[in-house]
Amino acid sequence: xxxxxxxxxxxxxxxxxxxxxxxxxxxxxxxxxxxxxxxxxxxxxxxxxxxxxxxxxxxxxxxxxxxxxxxxxxxxxxxxxxxxxxxxxxxxxxxxxxxxxxxxxxxxxxxxxxxxxxxxxxxxxxxxxxxxxxxxxxxxxxxxxxxxxxxxxxxxxxxxxxxxxxxxxxxxx
Amino acid sequence: xxxxxxxxxxxxxxxxxxxxxxxxxxxxxxxxxxxxxxxxxxxxxxxxxxxxxxxxxxxxxxxxxxxxxxxxxxxxxxxxxxxxxxxxxxxxxxxxxxxxxxxxxxxxxxxxxxxxxxxxxxxxxxxxxxxxxxxxxxxxxxxxxxxxxxxxxxxxxxxxxxxxxxxxxxxxxxxxxxxxxxxxxxxxxxxxxxxxxxxxxxxxxxxxxxxxxxxxxxxxxxxxxxxxxxxxxxxxxxxxxxxxxxxxxxxxxxxxxxxxxxxxxxxxxxxxxxxxxxxxxxxxxxxxxxxxxxxxxxxxxxxxxxxxxxxxxxxxxxxxxxxxxxxxxxxxxxxxxxxxxxxxxxxxxxxxxxxxxxxxxxxxxxxxxxxxxxxxxxxxxxxxxxxxxxxxxxxxxxxxxxxxxxxxxxxxxxxxxxxxxxxxxxxxxxxxxxxxxxxxxxxxxxxxxxxxxxxxxxxxxxxxxxxxxxxxxxxxxxxxxxxxxx
Numbered sequence: 001x002x003x004x005x006x007x008x009x010x011x012x013x014x015x016x017x018x019x020x021x022x023x024x025x026x027x028x029x030x031x032x033x034x035x036x037x038x039x040x041x042x043x044x045x046x047x048x049x050x051x052x053x054x055x056x057x058x059x060x061x062x063x064x065x066x067x068x069x070x071x072x073x074x075x076x077x078x079x080x081x082x083x084x085x086x087x088x089x090x091x092x093x094x095x096x097x098x099x100x101x102x103x104x105x106x107x108x109x110x111x112x113x114x115x116x117x118x119x120x121x122x123x124x125x126x127x128x129x130x131x132x133x134x135x136x137x138x139x140x141x142x143x144x145x146x147x148x149x150x151x152x153x154x155x156x157x158x159x160x161x162x163x164x165x166x167x168x169x170x171x172x173x
Numbered sequence: 174x175x176x177x178x179x180x181x182x183x184x185x186x187x188x189x190x191x192x193x194x195x196x197x198x199x200x201x202x203x204x205x206x207x208x209x210x211x212x213x214x215x216x217x218x219x220x221x222x223x224x225x226x227x228x229x230x231x232x233x234x235x236x237x238x239x240x241x242x243x244x245x246x247x248x249x250x251x252x253x254x255x256x257x258x259x260x261x262x263x264x265x266x267x268x269x270x271x272x273x274x275x276x277x278x279x280x281x282x283x284x285x286x287x288x289x290x291x292x293x294x295x296x297x298x299x300x301x302x303x304x305x306x307x308x309x310x311x312x313x314x315x316x317x318x319x320x321x322x323x324x325x326x327x328x329x330x331x332x333x334x335x336x337x338x339x340x341x342x343x344x345x346x347x348x349x350x351x352x353x354x355x356x357x358x359x360x361x362x363x364x365x366x367x368x369x370x371x372x373x374x375x376x377x378x379x380x381x382x383x384x385x386x387x388x389x390x391x392x393x394x395x396x397x398x399x400x401x402x403x404x405x406x407x408x409x410x411x412x413x414x415x416x417x418x419x420x421x422x423x424x425x426x427x428x429x430x431x432x433x434x435x436x437x438x439x440x441x442x443x444x445x446x447x448x449x450x451x452x453x454x455x456x457x458x459x460x461x462x463x464x465x466x467x468x469x470x471x472x473x474x475x476x477x478x479x480x481x482x483x484x485x486x487x488x489x490x491x492x493x494x495x496x497x498x499x500x501x502x503x504x505x506x507x508x509x510x511x512x513x514x515x516x517x518x519x520x521x522x523x524x525x526x527x528x529x530x531x532x533x534x535x536x537x538x539x540x541x542x543x544x545x546x547x548x549x550x551x552x553x554x555x556x557x558x559x560x561x562x563x564x565x566x567x568x569x570x571x572x573x574x575x576x577x578x579x580x581x582x583x584x585x586x587x588x589x590x591x592x593x594x595x596x597x598x599x600x601x602x603x604x605x606x607x608x609x610x611x612x613x614x615x616x617x618x619x620x621x622x623x624x625x626x627x628x629x630x631x632x633x634x635x636x637x638x639x640x641x642x643x644x645x646x647x648x649x650x651x652x653x654x655x656x657x658x659x
Contacts, residue, residue, distance in 0.1 A: 037200070041375045041457070078202075080200070090200065094191070101375070101425050101427075102197075103374075109199055
């Protein structure tokens with residue numbers, strides 16, 4: 001079996017990439033296309049760190065042969081934020097301190113984005129259920145759930161704020 | 174001392190502050206060690222021992238070398254200083270861990286040959302093609318069995334115990350523990366066991382080592398101990414530290430599991446030998462199987478207790494399973510010995526804490542290591558004592574809580590005791606009704622009372638006051654028997 005070209009839409013742009021047989025979407029994103037926001041926690045579908053959206057549905061890219069996304073629309077963490085600023089769910093993760101080491105965060109944010117797209121007002125149980133495949137080993141699930149609740153309620157302070165425009169840690173505004 | 178200028182008013186304490194890495198985390202722009210790629214980057218995978226204990230008769234690389242994409246193999250002969258110990262930097266001896274196994278493997282998963290290849294798939298294929306000729310040896314997996322005279326010996330110096338300044342265990346001697354047992358109303362004895370625990374960080378251990386044009390090596394690593402890793406790498410590779418530039422600080426979960434210097438030396442060596450960037454990142458199964466764990470412990474506690482709940486003697490014999498190599502475990506035993514009497518004022522204490530070598534995966538640091546399991550054992554033991562004496566678990570702790578000014582068994586004065594106040598706050602939070610006496614207690618230094626005077630806590634306290642280890646109601650033990658060794 002030889003390599004072949006696969007083309008798909010990645011975060012709004014068309015890409016064509018020469019891939020080895022059975023290469024996963026995860027490895028192609030990270031190693032060939034430089035999209036390293038998609039993380040690599042277990043490469044066996046056990047942790048959710050590599051979650052991406054394929055035609056709007058969350059999938060673990062470590063289990064997905066890249067040939068399967070031919071002609072489809074792939075959104076990674078790099079495609080979640082608007083051109084300027086952050087998506088409300090990203091804003092909510094920051095405000096609720098919903099990360100410690102940050103390694104599970106891209107998968108959590110991508111998963112939550114689609115949860116809220118499909119289901120704008122999830123109950124706490126539905127949020128917990130949706131997070132079932134995504135592991136946070138710093139065990140910070142409570143603030144993650146709170147962030148999702150806040151984003152669902154539209155309760156973030158300023159969803160359009162630029163990512164760099166935060167109060168200086170020294171307290172000087 | 175120069176007079177300190179008062180700083181500007183504080184802006185941070187007491188308020189939430191935006192983390193500087195927050196925006197990068199939520200947008201996927203944080204760069205972890207495994208996210209770095211470089212032109213011509215090679216991939217390193219390890220040939221590991223499939224058995225717990227064996228002599229290595231031969232290693233045949235001929236088939237591996239024919240795998241397309243194979244670049245080179247590294248064996249112990251390639252490692253300038255192949256036998257090291259991580260804590261050598263702080264004077265711990267002897268050097269005993271092999272970067273790559275030489276003539277013997279001591280645990281399942283021990284690295285033997287590093288394979289460097291053009292792709293990860295080629296490296297994995299070449300690893301699978303290496304033929305090992307091993308002569309399996311009897312293995313030992315239990316700390317107490319490992320200390321028996323006929324046990325298989327794991328180390329290269331003929332004993333399975335780490336030697337602490339000439340002793341096979343870390344020792345604390347305070348007062349006269351046998352005299353304490355002799356006058357106790359109850360003896361409460363139990364053994365506490367724990368299993369190894371893997372930290373299982375979401376990001377596996379790894380690094381990328383890059384040769385630079387100026388002859389230096391840049392190493393992007395997720396170590397929790399950047400300069401510790403740099404210094405050990407310099408020793409193992411026998412190069413000046415200035416030739417190594419370690420870039421870190423971004424760790425995808427550590428919890429103590431990324432303080433051992435496991436991937437950087439061999440990745441840097443591979444970069445030196447090939448002149449190309451080398452990526453060495455653990456697979457999930459490597460993370461679970463061969464990265465250090467929290468030690469398994471066995472802790473034997475024998476307490477002499479008076480009818481009123483006062484502990485008058487405590488003897489602790491602890492064994493930490495270090496696995497095949499010491500890594501950070503000797504340090505854990507020292508911390509353990511300092512804490513194994515618990516936050517309690519006990520006049521007679523004897524502690525023997527063994528760091529034991531077995532054929533299990535090496536153990537090392539993990540959140541509070543050495544102390545965590547001591548706390549587990551001691552606090553379950555306190556509940557047992559309460560049950561035996563017939564008081565509630567709160568009372569047994571108030572009765573024995575240490576105070577400021579009490580001498581701890583390892584000869585450190587208690588200066589920051591808050592156990593009583595913490596228990597009072599906890600009782601309020603959970604709605605537990607304390608006695609008036611318990612509510613009135615504080616961690617303030619005990620008022621000296623006449624030895625053996627009837628009733629009252631001042632009397633009991635007096636016998637435990639600073640520097641005067643003594644058994645309750647008996648003459649103070651002569652100071653000359655005190656043998657605090659830490």
